[in-house]
Amino acid sequence: AQSVTQPDIHITVSEGASLELRCNYSYGATPYLFWYVQSPGQGLQLLLKYFSGDTLVQGIKGFEAEFKRSQSSFNLRKPSVHWSDAAEYFCAVGPQYSNYQLIWGAGTKLIIKP
Amino acid sequence: NAGVTQTPKFQVLKTGQSMTLQCAQDMNHNSMYWYRQDPGMGLRLIYYSASEGTTDKGEVPNGYNVSRLNKREFSLRLESAAPSQTSVYFCASSPQTRLVAASYNEQFFGPGTRLTVL
Numbered sequence: 001a002q003s004v005t006q007p008d009i010h011i012t013v014s015e016g017a018s019l020e021l022r023c024n025y026s027y028g029a030t031p032y033l034f035w036y037v038q039s040p041g042q043g044l045q046l047l048l049k050y051f052s053g054d055t056l057v058q059g060i061k062g063f064e065a066e067f068k069r070s071q072s073s074f075n076l077r078k079p080s081v082h083w084s085d086a087a088e089y090f091c092a093v094g095p096q097y098s099n100y101q102l103i104w105g106a107g108t109k110l111i112i113k114p
Numbered sequence: 115n116a117g118v119t120q121t122p123k124f125q126v127l128k129t130g131q132s133m134t135l136q137c138a139q140d141m142n143h144n145s146m147y148w149y150r151q152d153p154g155m156g157l158r159l160i161y162y163s164a165s166e167g168t169t170d171k172g173e174v175p176n177g178y179n180v181s182r183l184n185k186r187e188f189s190l191r192l193e194s195a196a197p198s199q200t201s202v203y204f205c206a207s208s209p210q211t212r213l214v215a216a217s218y219n220e221q222f223f224g225p226g227t228r229l230t231v232l
Contacts, residue, residue: 009154034220043118043204043223044157090156101172102221104156 002027004093006105013081014113021076021108023091032094033074034102035065039087047089050074061085086112115140118224120205126230127195135190135227137205145208146188147172147221148180150201157204163188164210195231203227 003026013019025031032051036044048059055067065076074091091105121136139146144165149157149172159172163182177199179191188207192199206221 004156041225043225044206044221045223046220049220092157101159101162102157104158106154106156 002031002093002103004091004103004105006089006091006108008108009106010109010111012111012113015083016080019076019078019081019085019110021089021091021110023074023076023105025072025074025091025093025103027072027093030069033065033067034092034094035059035063035074035076036090036092037061037087038090038107044090047076081110081112083112083114086110117141118205118207118222120203120224120227122227123225124228126232127192128232129196131195132191132193133195133229134192135203135205135229136187137189137224138187139205139207139222140186141207141209141222142185143207143209143222144185145210146182147206147208148178148188148190149204149206150174150199151204151226152201160190160203195229197231199229200231201229203229 005024034049035047037047038044047063048057050057050067058064063078067074088107088109090107092102094102118139147162148160151157158174160178161180163169166185169180181189204226205224208221
């Protein structure tokens with residue numbers, strides 16, 4: 001069955017430090033890949049997406065993600081985090097020929113230390 | 115543009131009560147979705163509507179019904195609430211129109227409804 005795994009439930013990072021959030025998926029073909037962010041009390045907002053082409057994709061708020069087919073991974077990175085990045089981050093996978101459904105990871109909560 | 119709006123923001127129900135969660139979008143999107151979010155489980159799709167007049171079951175449809183009233187509005191109804199339906203409910207919309215790769219678009223989310231069933 002298709003699945004998305006975000007192995008880290010919580011991650012704590014000092015402000016100004018670099019960040020990497022992990023996402024692994026299980027799917028028979030190359031899916032569409034997404035990262036969303038959910039600030040406290042808010043809905044989800046798209047950070048970036050990968051459909052095809054360059055495996056390093058840039059998103060909003062200084063985030064980037066790299067698709068690695070051999071590892072079935074789509075890890076999210078940021079070189080220097082800000083206190084405003086404290087939020088929950090969700091990885092999602094969609095089949096290329098979709099029935100409109102996305103499969104979601106359980107989320108990683110990012111805590112920023114001052 | 116308000117984007118995706120949801121009402122109410124908070125609701126407490128007793129077991130067996132019914133209620134309808136309202137969702138509206140002003141982006142002229144074709145597709146709309148209802149999700150529930152539970153701790154440690156991410157988002158799970160309850161129902162979706164690919165276009166006005168159509169609805170389909172998602173991953174966890176039991177205990178829910180939906181109505182796509184028009185292109186703007188997509189409501190979720192709990193006929194007889196159960197404690198297992200305590201959750202945060204999100205509505206989302208997307209311009210996605212066809213089952214082809216090129217039109218796979220992002221989903222835009224509302225702020226959510228926090229529902230507690232006692």
